[in-house]
Amino acid sequence: MTSRRPAPLPRLTVLALAVVPAMGYRANAAEVDLYGATVSLNGFGTLGVVHSSNDKADFTATEFEPNGAGSSRSWSASVDSLIGAQLAATLTPKLSAVVQLIAQQNYDDTYWPHVEWANIKYQVTPDFDLRAGRVVMPTFLASDSRNVGYGHPWVRQPTELYSLNPITTLDGADTAYRLHPGPVTNTLQAAYGRNLSFRFPAENTVDARYAWGVFDSVEYGAALLRLGYLDSTIRLNSGAALFNALRQFGPQGSAIAANYQVVDKPITIETLGASYDPGHWFAMGEWLRSRSESFLGVSTGWYIGGGYRMGAFTPFLMHSQVTERISSSPGLSASSLPADLAPAVAALNAGLNALLASRPIQFSSTVGVRWDFIKDVDLKLQWDRLDLGAGSAGTLSNVQPGFQPGSRLYLLSAAVDFVF
Amino acid sequence: MNPIGRPAWVLIALMLSLAGGVANADVVAVVSAKSPIVALSKSQLADIFLGKTDRFPDGSQAVAIDQAEGSAARDEFYDKVAGKSAAQIKAFWSKIIFTGRGQPPPTVANATELRNRIRANPSVIGYLDRGMVDDSVRVVF
Numbered sequence: 001m002t003s004r005r006p007a008p009l010p011r012l013t014v015l016a017l018a019v020v021p022a023m024g025y026r027a028n029a030a031e032v033d034l035y036g037a038t039v040s041l042n043g044f045g046t047l048g049v050v051h052s053s054n055d056k057a058d059f060t061a062t063e064f065e066p067n068g069a070g071s072s073r074s075w076s077a078s079v080d081s082l083i084g085a086q087l088a089a090t091l092t093p094k095l096s097a098v099v100q101l102i103a104q105q106n107y108d109d110t111y112w113p114h115v116e117w118a119n120i121k122y123q124v125t126p127d128f129d130l131r132a133g134r135v136v137m138p139t140f141l142a143s144d145s146r147n148v149g150y151g152h153p154w155v156r157q158p159t160e161l162y163s164l165n166p167i168t169t170l171d172g173a174d175t176a177y178r179l180h181p182g183p184v185t186n187t188l189q190a191a192y193g194r195n196l197s198f199r200f201p202a203e204n205t206v207d208a209r210y211a212w213g214v215f216d217s218v219e220y221g222a223a224l225l226r227l228g229y230l231d232s233t234i235r236l237n238s239g240a241a242l243f244n245a246l247r248q249f250g251p252q253g254s255a256i257a258a259n260y261q262v263v264d265k266p267i268t269i270e271t272l273g274a275s276y277d278p279g280h281w282f283a284m285g286e287w288l289r290s291r292s293e294s295f296l297g298v299s300t301g302w303y304i305g306g307g308y309r310m311g312a313f314t315p316f317l318m319h320s321q322v323t324e325r326i327s328s329s330p331g332l333s334a335s336s337l338p339a340d341l342a343p344a345v346a347a348l349n350a351g352l353n354a355l356l357a358s359r360p361i362q363f364s365s366t367v368g369v370r371w372d373f374i375k376d377v378d379l380k381l382q383w384d385r386l387d388l389g390a391g392s393a394g395t396l397s398n399v400q401p402g403f404q405p406g407s408r409l410y411l412l413s414a415a416v417d418f419v420f
Numbered sequence: 421m422n423p424i425g426r427p428a429w430v431l432i433a434l435m436l437s438l439a440g441g442v443a444n445a446d447v448v449a450v451v452s453a454k455s456p457i458v459a460l461s462k463s464q465l466a467d468i469f470l471g472k473t474d475r476f477p478d479g480s481q482a483v484a485i486d487q488a489e490g491s492a493a494r495d496e497f498y499d500k501v502a503g504k505s506a507a508q509i510k511a512f513w514s515k516i517i518f519t520g521r522g523q524p525p526p527t528v529a530n531a532t533e534l535r536n537r538i539r540a541n542p543s544v545i546g547y548l549d550r551g552m553v554d555d556s557v558r559v560v561f
Binding site: 040042044084086088096098100117119121126129131136142144145147148150151152176178180183185219221222278279280309312372375376378419 | 463464466467472473474475489490499502503504505506507508510511512514515517518519520521523
């Protein structure tokens with residue numbers, strides 16, 4: 001579901017810079033009683049900078065960022081920096097509500113916060129809950145906490161895998177049901193809802209008209225295994241001009257557009273994740289396959305990573321990749337069309353095949369260290385080597401003239417994460 | 421060759437030479453002497469204190485209470501039952517809190533208050549230095 005962004009509009013990440021020194025490192029969340037309801041405020045944030053060795057394209061951490069490290073600027077503070085606040089209210093022993101706001105770089109280069117979550121939870125039993133409102137789209141192992149850098153060893157979730165579903169929330173409902181067979185904890189989750197592009201620019205919308213998913217997690221001691229299936233109906237603005245032009249060529253053009261354009265097309269995602277964290281070391285991995293009968297085709301991503309904890313230091317390693325089954329199309333047949341249209345037909349066919357080949361293929365190797373240097377604050381340094389697939393720009397954006405597809409680049413990242 | 425290729429490896433080598441040690445006193449998990457619970461395993465304790473269950477193995481309600489953040493007993497307890505440092509526990513809960521699906525156990529100011537809470541409620545489970553154990557509470561791990 002990758003979509004390219006409009007031209008860059010450079011500006012500094014001032015928000016996170018302004019907030020961190022004022023906050024210092026306070027101990028605990030504020031918690032107050034209001035007319036019998038317990039209200040707590042928690043927050044999290046990351047202040048990070050990234051340097052890319054390639055100055056002909058931008059590296060970004062998410063689909064929402066209009067620019068990043070590379071062609072827009074050599075060192076970027078917008079890629080990883082964000083701040084979030086969560087207000088939770090326990091209204092009765094069974095009823096609670098959560099609102100989470102996050103301020104990070106938006107597609108229009110502002111830092112206005114958006115409502116990531118806003119839901120009401122009814123705890124039917126201690127092991128069974130129902131939520132309604134804006135809830136998480138639980139595609140990945142770390143979907144619930146992907147913005148909380150302090151909760152993770154690396155600077156950011158692997159972009160190769162996590163870019164396969166840029167939609168992070170659903171307006172709808174979800175439920176979790178927990179079972180305890182013997183020493184095992186099994187949690188079955190289901191979610192249903194829709195996401196009408198509230199964080200994408202109008203010219204580049206990604207709408208999930210509706211989505212539903214079922215996820216099962218099995219925990220046994222330090223081991224976790226998670227399986228998931230997600231089915232959504234997607235509408236993308238990506239490639240609209242090309243498909244509109246194809247439709248001008250009668251039934252054969254319309255058939256091609258219907259075949260490849262992502263207008264209310266189903267996308268199915270199958271996912272498998274596992275982690276093992278006995279304390280002094282940890283390992284985790286995730287695999288995901290996304291399938292769609294459209295130009296998006298079939299994408300497969302996975303990563304495997306781990307680290308070893310030595311006092312306050314946690315060095316880590318990771319490999320991550322995304323690959324795509326690239327298809328091609330013969331496109332319009334010029335034989336049945338007037339001869340003077342041949343150049344236009346050739347251009348459209350080339351455009352169609354360029355779109356089919358534009359899917360990201362990228363392999364990355366990561367090494368870094370996390371240092372828990374004071375309470376509730378960590379410092380991370382990370383080095384990535386990105387190899388782009390032949391002919392591919394990978395997950396990079398803002399590609400400039402002179403960019404070489406299929407090249408290798410390096411990233412150097414530093415980040416401070418905090419919770420309060 | 422890219423100039424940022426090398427320093428990362430030097431840094432990792434440096435980190436590998438800086439491993440830290442953990443001191444060990446004797447911290448035990450306790451319930452009220454009135455509780456029917458006699459013994460718990462390390463993994464059962466970890467599940468209760470990490471919010472994976474709110475039940476004892478017999479099905480009765482379990483209410484975990486923590487000592488204050490930064491206390492030696494707390495750090496040692498989590499190191500013992502979950503193999504996790506204070507920072508790891510904080511990172512673990514920061515993930516759960518921001519899902520909106522859980523909160524860490526409530527904390528008390530000191531060990532004496534914790535012992536009072538355990539005495540008063542057979543559902544409560546906590547941890548104390550062995551020297552704090554008396555007839556009103558039972559060691560279960």
